Amino acid sequence: MKVAIAGAGAVGRSIARELLRNEHEVMLVERKLDHVDPTSVPDAKWVHGDACELSLLETAGLEQYDVVIAATGDDKANLVLSLLATTEFGVARVVARVNDPRNEWLFDESWGVDVAVSTPRMLASLVEEAVSVGDLVRLMTLRKGANLVEITLPDTTALAGKPVRKLALPRDVALVTILRGDRVIVPQADDPLEGGDELLFVAAEEVEDELRALIER
Numbered sequence: 001m002k003v004a005i006a007g008a009g010a011v012g013r014s015i016a017r018e019l020l021r022n023e024h025e026v027m028l029v030e031r032k033l034d035h036v037d038p039t040s041v042p043d044a045k046w047v048h049g050d051a052c053e054l055s056l057l058e059t060a061g062l063e064q065y066d067v068v069i070a071a072t073g074d075d076k077a078n079l080v081l082s083l084l085a086t087t088e089f090g091v092a093r094v095v096a097r098v099n100d101p102r103n104e105w106l107f108d109e110s111w112g113v114d115v116a117v118s119t120p121r122m123l124a125s126l127v128e129e130a131v132s133v134g135d136l137v138r139l140m141t142l143r144k145g146a147n148l149v150e151i152t153l154p155d156t157t158a159l160a161g162k163p164v165r166k167l168a169l170p171r172d173v174a175l176v177t178i179l180r181g182d183r184v185i186v187p188q189a190d191d192p193l194e195g196g197d198e199l200l201f202v203a204a205e206e207v208e209d210e211l212r213a214l215i216e217r
Contacts, residue, residue, distance in 0.1 A: 001025070004091075006067040006081050007072035011097065016041045021025035025059065028065060031072075052080040063089040070096040070113075073180035075103045079111045088114030116141050136212040145205050148176075151215050160214070165189040168187065169189050173206035173211055 001024045008030035020043045027045040030036050038046045045120045049056040051072070062068070068085040070078035085091040095102045096111075098104050098118035107116035140148040153159060159167075164187045165173065170189075178185040179198035185191065203211055205206045 001067065002065045003027070003067045003069060004029065004060070004062055004085075006030075006077070007035075007070070007097070008041075008046070008075060009071075012069075012071040013041050014117055015071060016044050020044065027065070029056075029060065041202075044100055052077050052084070054084060057084060057089065062091065063090060065089075067091070067093045067095065070094070072097070073099055075099050078112075079106060082107075082112040084112075092101045113140075115177075136208055136215070138208075139200075142202065146172075146202055147205055147208070149201050149208060149211070151199050151205050151212070151216070153195055153197045153199065153200070154191065157193070157195050160195050161191045163190045163192055167193075168202075168214065169201075170207040170210040170214070172207055174202045176200045176202055 003019050003024055004027045006029045008016075008028045009069060012028060012030075014153075016028055019026050022042070023112045026041075026043070026118065027047060028041060029047045029049065029051045031048075031050045031195045033048060037048060038044075047056070047060050051057065051070075068081065068091045070081045072078055074096065078098075082094045082096045082151045085094050093114050094112050095115045095117060096113045098106050098107055098116050101118055104116060104118050137150045138147050139150055142148060169175065175187050178187050178191070178193075179200065180194060180196070189199055201211065
């Protein structure tokens with residue numbers, strides 16, 4: 001897979017190293033000359049320039065890339081790049097970093113963003129996930145209005161002992177996995193639920209309240 005990353009700060013370089021370890025092809029685009037350090041990620045292709053400039057993206061051949069990651073420290077730049085990658089270059093998947101949580105509402109498909117990653121929100125979600133029982137916690141926003149959400153069943157849940165097929169899930173909700181102790185369970189129709197299970201769902205945002213109500217019954 002070919003991945004273009006805008007922003008070669010600590011975040012961009014870390015993402016690049018991880019992708020290279022997984023044998024993907026990576027291009028790093030960086031505007032600040034003092035951040036351009038090919039020795040820090042020697043296996044990546046480096047481009048010095050502004051990732052919001054159409055001519056630079058054309059020269060870099062952005063249309064050849066499968067994924068664009070807008071990882072700069074500037075939300076405006078990340079939005080502009082996301083829009084250009086989608087509308088001008090037809091990139092299939094765009095992931096954008098959200099620096100200021102107040103701007104998160106902008107990072108959606110209207111700006112060409114498939115997945116928005118907000119570090120403050122993710123950290124808060126992980127804290128909530130660790131201490132919340134019986135409530136729905138949104139872990140990540142996926143593309144087209146879907147979210148990865150988690151619900152931990154209380155020890156006294158009325159669902160204990162019932163098979164997964166008895167969950168009358170709302171439309172546009174899928175149970176992805178069950179975390180039980182150190183086990184990761186791919187749910188089958190006859191698998192029984194237990195108190196303390198962590199249920200991971202992919203759910204459309206508009207049905208999250210229905211899902212919450214179902215689990216709380």
